[in-house]
Amino acid sequence: MYPPSIQKAIEQFSRFPTIGQRTASRFAFYILKASPAEVKELIAAIHALKKDIQLCRFCFSPFQISPEHSPLCEICRNTARNTNIVCVVEKENDLESIEKTNLYKGLYFVLGGTVHTLRKEDIRAIRAQELKERLANPKEFGIQIEKFQELLIATNPTPEGEATGLYIERLMEPLHIPVTRLGRGLPIGAELEYADEETLKNALEGRR
Numbered sequence: 756m757y758p759p760s761i762q763k764a765i766e767q768f769s770r771f772p773t774i775g776q777r778t779a780s781r782f783a784f785y786i787l788k789a790s791p792a793e794v795k796e797l798i799a800a801i802h803a804l805k806k807d808i809q810l811c812r813f814c815f816s817p818f819q820i821s822p823e824h825s826p827l828c829e830i831c832r833n834t835a836r837n838t839n840i841v842c843v844v845e846k847e848n849d850l851e852s853i854e855k856t857n858l859y860k861g862l863y864f865v866l867g868g869t870v871h872t873l874r875k876e877d878i879r880a881i882r883a884q885e886l887k888e889r890l891a892n893p894k895e896f897g898i899q900i901e902k903f904q905e906l907l908i909a910t911n912p913t914p915e916g917e918a919t920g921l922y923i924e925r926l927m928e929p930l931h932i933p934v935t936r937l938g939r940g941l942p943i944g945a946e947l948e949y950a951d952e953e954t955l956k957n958a959l960e961g962r963r
């Protein structure tokens with residue numbers, strides 16, 4: 756057993772996604788060895804995350820609060836983008852991966868996860884109702900169009916991603932927005948955030 760203060764730090768770090776006890780203890784010992792200035796910087800960065808970042812009113816992606824206090828992120832407020840199409844992704848990293856291809860110029864929506872089953876508690880964990888509200892009433896959420904022309908479902912080709920995509924597609928049916936999916940090329944079970952740029956480009960171009 757480590758001294759209580761080290762133990763406590765390990766507990767905190769092991770709450771991070773994918774971080775187990777062993778890695779968490781490495782983090783704790785790294786901080787023990789760091790200079791006071793480095794520790795101060797780390798604490799400031801964590802504070803800034805909470806203080807300077809907000810979630811976009813339309814797409815839920817986190818962005819730096821602007822001086823003019825816009826409720827929309829840089830992508831949603833960029834008038835050069837194609838506001839007729841919304842790409843639904845599971846998480847922020849997937850949005851980044853698609854942005855990096857430079858091929859997609861529409862808007863996004865971050866679901867915040869996947870559903871394993873269609874049980875209520877699973878469904879509540881993703882922003883499905885929020886998506887529906889935004890698709891039904893874009894203007895109310897800051898997007899100045901009457902109706903979206905395309906809903907691109909870009910969940911991962913994993914069993915959870917597929918189930919989530921199907922669920923979203925069904926839930927949005929009454930809105931009568933044409934739905935497309937990423938095309939072939941993404942290996943089954945793969946995740947967008949690990950796909951190479953070329954593969955992702957092909958999947959975007961081949962959407963159907």
Ligand SMILES: [Zn+2]
Binds near residue numbers: 815816829831
């Ligand atoms: Zn946004």
